[in-house]
Amino acid sequence: MAAMTADRSASELALGVLQQLWLGGVRDVVLSPGSRSAPFALALDAADRAGDLRLHVRVDERSAGFLALGLATGSRRPVAVVTTSGTAVGNLLPAVMEAHHTGRRVVVVSADRPDRLRGTGANQTTEQAGIFGTFAPCHDLTAAIAADDLSETVWQACSASGPTQLNVQLDGDLLPSGPTPEDWWQRPDGNLAMAQLQAGSDPETGRDRATAQLQPGGDAGVRPSVTIPSGGELLPLGPRTVVVAGDDAGPAARLLAEAAGWPLIAEPTSGARIGRQALRTGRLLLTTGLRDEVERVVVIGHPTLSRPVTGLISDPALEVLSVRGRGGVATDPGRVARVLDVVPRVEGPDDRAWFDRWQAADQRLSDLIDAGLTAAQGDPSQTPDAGSPSPLAVAAVVGAAVAADTTLVVGSSNPVRDLDVMAAPWPPLQHRFVVGNRGLAGIDGMVSTAVGIALGRPRAARTIAYLGDLTFLHDTNGLLIGPAEPRPNLTIVVLNDDGGAIFTTLEQGGSRYADAFERVFATPHGTDLAALCAAHHTAYERVDDLSRLAQALAESHSGTRVLEVRVSRADRRTEAAWLRELAQQAVSADHSEDHSLPLE
Template sequence: MTTHPAAPANPSTALAAVLVDELVRCGVRDVVLAPGSRSAALAFALHAAADAGRVRLHVRIDERSAGFLALGMARTSRRPVPVVTTSGTAVANLHPAVLEAAHAGLPLVVLSADRPAGLRGTNANQTTDQVKIFGGAVRAFADVPPAFAGTRGVNGVSEGHQVASWRSLVARHLVTATGRGVQPAGPVHLNVQFTDPLTPDVDGGWTDPCHGRPHGQPWTEAPDPARPQPEPVSAGRRTVVVAGDDAGPPARVLAERAGWPLLAEPTSGSRTGGNAIRTYRLLLADEELAGRIEQVVVYGHPTLSRPVTRLLSRGDVEVVAVPGPAGWTDPGHRVSRVVGAAWPDDQPEEDLAWTAEPREPRTARPASAWLAEWRRRDAELSDRLDALLAAEQGLTPHHVAGALSAALPPHGLLFVGASNPVRDLDLMVAEYPVGEHRMVVANRGLAGIDGTVSSAIGAALARPRTSRAFALLGDVTFLHDTNGLVAGPGEERPDLMLVVVNDDGGSIFASLEQGAPSHADSFEKLFGTPHGVDLAALCAATGTPHRRVATRAELAAALDSPAGGVEVVEAVVRRDNRRDLDAAIRELVHPV
């Protein structure tokens, strides 16, 4: 059904039906709803669309989890995903997800219900000022006034004119959210005022059938931006390619075509092929090697490493940036050029089309002395790292990350949490061949621990052809979003194994300045924050299958025997030796 053949009974039903219909026309396939009263008209419209097979409707009782569920879906599907809430604090609970979407360039669509504007400032129940509540975090905002039947107002606005304005508004905001406008992709917010009656069975005098464009077309169509034209970068300088979060295949393709080392984070979408340097974060601390870098081409949003930040901030390095979904990264204010796409200036001009549309290099460039040196140093350091970890007694976080990376099959999905897990994974990523379509993603826009369980579930739901889906996260991150495990009996659940590295607290701080021995008297209370939570009991409360592992053999057995649905594997590791272990790993760069 692409139009509403009969007129809705009342104005609020008409408004909700038009908004939902136009969202679907503009490419929406999944919607997340948190229940509420003021949003009832939207809920009924979404239920009707889901019954007609036009959208998948996902309901969550916690707005923060709902926002991150939608965020995870937007991340893997690259489609706009609306999250619908009622008024009041419900809207404020979406702020963390909105901020992550803003910094990651993801098309999250906030559809908040509101009471009529005349009730603002009157202490009416569940009424606050929701106008621009997210400030500059959203790419676009609209405060949509209530619908009304007939022809009213100074300008005599008819029902048909209202329908046209609603459809135009949705289409414009979806163009903005998906980055087909003048801004990067990102979140948008429609704050919609609804008046009684809010249910579709009560007559309110509405008469217009609310038709949209014929053949299910969106009200306003906008072309995708033109493919960026490749611009030359100097091939004669000692160059590295830095691939941050969401960099995508072009970073790898440039590195291989130019014969440069590829310093790719695990969530870059570039960490494949023979130019990827596994231990790049450690090698950047070697002044004899890293000090000779003359040029950096940076893709995506690098966030994991202080050595990378220092590299991008050096005054003696030329930094060229290729923008990602949320813009380009320039923490040291050293970027001299921003290019839509890059190619080495010693390549034949006939290869330009190939560079703009990345594929495998037709002929591999022989390794230069510069690349060969990085590869040799990486191989030597990798051997020392593996030997160090093999000698460790018991299960370490690095063992967990390495085992999970090795277990990820072609077409698999791995969602990784912030803090130590993503950094441990960075050192332990398996050597993946090109073209096997493993997807490793994370919330790296602001690198927070908010909503990770929900984001991982959303990511798995929106990638239905995934062969296996995993998530790797720490215990505090897991506890921060245990509501993500709560879903009603009729809700769709993906096959997703959540691997929780449990060291009973915040081990990330042990490696930072506050983890120094001089702060030992305050560290546990302020930063270590042991919680002592029984994860098995917590999982039992939500009906989530749980297994506890404490050895490498137990971990391997758990990874090989999924229970199906959403499940938790709790990997118990030590925290008291984390600072010493990290120091020992860093010292491998300069072996005695």
Template sequence: MPLSSLPAPGAHALSLALLQALWTRGVREFVLAPGSRSAPLALALHRADAVGDVRLHVRVDERSAGFLALGLAKGSRRPVAVVTTSGTAVGNLLPAVMEAHHTGVPLVVVSADRPERLRGTGANQTTVQAGIFGPFAACHDLASDVSPESLAAAAGSACVATGPTQLNLQLDGDLMPQDPDPSTWWSRPDAASEPTVAGAPLVGAGVHGGPVVLSRGPRTVVVAGDGAGPAARLLAEAGDWPLLAEPTSGARIGRQAIRTYRLLLGGPLREEVERVVVVGHPTLSRPISGLISDPALEILAVRDRSGTATDPGRVAQVLDEVPTLEDSPTATSGTGRSDWFERWRAADEALSARIDSYVAERPASPLALARVVAEAVTGHTTLLLGSSNVVRDLDVIAPPWPPHEHRFVVGNRGLAGIDGTVSTAIGLALGRAGASRTIAYLGDLTFLHDTNGLLIGPEEPRPDVTFVVLNDDGGAIFAGLEQGGVPYAPAFERVFGTPHGTDLAALCRAHGIEHETITEPERLATALRSEPSGIRLIEVPVSRADRRAEGEHLRELAQLT
């Protein structure tokens, strides 16, 4: 039924109109956290799910609900809506909204609110929730008398936005539909009745507005951070340049990718770099941060989906798109330039061989286990990498993957937090139905931080996903930072190591999740080749006692190159 023919908007009619407007813009996945003020939204979504027009996911924890929606949006590459009631429920979405903002993921927050006349009165569960996300999400505060045209325009802009949008719906009066017949709670609208709303263009100071053509001459490296995509690889191949690609870049593929790049940046090749092209959002290592912040180099940084160019040193020329190369290859004739990539590749092969020999002597080490996980990522596999050590382990140990096999390797790298990773993984698996399998590789603290992601009701969609949890009973990543040094040892365990002693098997039993403890790489490889049915967890206990020494030894191996 066309939106313009709706009756005067009561709470249910207004809720229905907004959900219909989102549906016409292609939103098919909705995550709902239950509540009283959002009741009309919940009833309409229940009916829409029952007739097959949408897929509804109900979660009791709003923070997990937000990250589930984030994962669904990442996996499906379509906007996904998360619906909450009023009050603190909305505030709990902030971590997911922040991550969506920094990665340009189209997350639509539908927050049910009290009417404006109750704001500032102390009415129950009434707070300042319109615009609560500040700079992280545009907000449309929709009053109960909003016109159908304005409602549709707000929904349309949310669905084409780069990043999250809040649709704050003021619901007044009787929240329940007047007709108790469920068939009246939802009706599919005429998709052709809505206007098209264009997304806002990217803008920013210091941005080079047109395509940039690079000469081939300077000794160049391409840094591919999170979400860089194939354009970074294609640029490196065209220039025959080293590609320094993080695992979640989507570019760690093919012959140009340098596996041990972050260790090699501590050696003489780093001093020969003249130009750096930054694509995506690199976050994993200090050597990369130092490289792209060096004012002595020519730095070109390409804006990502969020509209931000990674330029921590504020030294880059910011580009709107990945540059192209001049046609003439003659500019490579300078001394030492024509073999630029070959020297990187030779150093990488030599260092990789030394690291592999070192790891072979420690078959149960975190690096050895990361290799097993990397080898399990065959074509059409989805791999979610948790923040902290696991992504860095895989970064140094995993050879570049071959092209044309459609792997999907992602992580919540916008802010590199551990929030909501379990829920993100479940959303990815549900949103990317065509994947051959989904693996989530996490540390124990990352897993425990979102165990509410396992609170899934019996009627909710469940994916097939394998969680591999590297359990070192605490925060091993801090061992390699300054606070892991000897002077701070008396305080380290309590305030950085944070041992927890949690029984993961018991936790899985409480949630009805299959659990298995594995310590041998061969058994882990076999388990990852099997097809899971539902959600399962493989716990891999390791020690974190040698983490700092391991990092120092890897740097020593790099100095031999």
């Protein structure tokens, strides 16, 4: 590596940063082009040609940031994203915010003008050091940084939970002096990486090996070797307890519920919607009298999908225990929980009658929902849009397609909530990976995130992304992939109801706001997705029936393709009321009424 001296050139500084990133476990780097970042770009191209790093070039920094987020999520390694100076850096903020709230290790390498130009009005010069504020610590690096300091700074960025900004001041000649690419990149000595590993931190997980199993987060698939830590607090049996598993809860939530015999309400992206204790319709059952019998709640992960769950874990009348996630935050929106550092444990199972009641109600409610949807689909007079499948039925098909070794990336808004009602708990020990950007639960960057996750998990049998139309359109630049770039095998299912259907189920969807609703909430767009995909050279198919959707999702497809499923949003509010009514009937075991899906 180049000597660490005050007169190190811009290309030597850039090379030194990249070499330290490699030593810190970075194997994927996303680059957006620019002049100030030129020494990074040329060194990265040379490293990619040498097979030491995999380079992904994106012209849109916002898309680049979410691609890096997806790569970090899929590979469970730190991933770097490199930008030039100015507004390019600011475009990374949404991805950095999501990485902060989910503990994803995204290392922002922002090329900058030298400090002497700040505040002078020099072209593309701004206060970009620390631009992400509390969301990412910043290290403002200059050519004078000592070798040991650079090594320690970059290593911390690669191993810490969450994003970090390395703002690199590049001065003078930006192009490397070496005549060939072999001079622009040299793979560093691996002995240093081994020494750092032996010091205790693992670049693949970013955690000390001795404590990694104590954390609730992790791969949202199943890791059979994971056990409930013996050092966790021992919970007494007796109080009627429910385990709530939110996003990134991991297998520990399932193992606790199974050990105690408690009902498990697990969101699709929890990594715990698996096995015998998981309920399919748990959040709907929380709208019934069963919820009033709960005495204790154990919260693992980050639950975000429903008001009934939020109300449960915010109830001061209950004993609420919340376990810190990988970022050190325990989900406690009502500020009523007792916070635990690790997942608690139990000695033996609790009274089985408690779970049996939940399980029986869950089965009855699932049967009622499925029967109602079948009746509606078979009766054209009950469908508001001829030939249009129910969004719930579409979610059921997507959930059933998540077979062993499948990756599912699910978007925010209605798709993940539909899946939460329709996806039956998956069998254990089959290594599924179901994830979404639930840190802030936004629709930002989901196409790019899905592309990154697919590229980060190349051994998956297949990767499916399930997105709403606005989520898809919000990040169509995720399809903007150059001909020389790595391309994923990815099937994107777009549930297209021509707008924001989720708002119809909220207060603003009521008749009082009907005159304004369509313009300021529903936001219909009428976009031709087939033409959009054609413009991006992306395979496209419109799917009009559920059997074809199931068939398409079972196919082995090479490259990226989009399956558009058009549905109506006219009856979403009625549908929500229907689900609540069925939940009441399931708990009371009253099957005498007509349970077909009512439509306006």
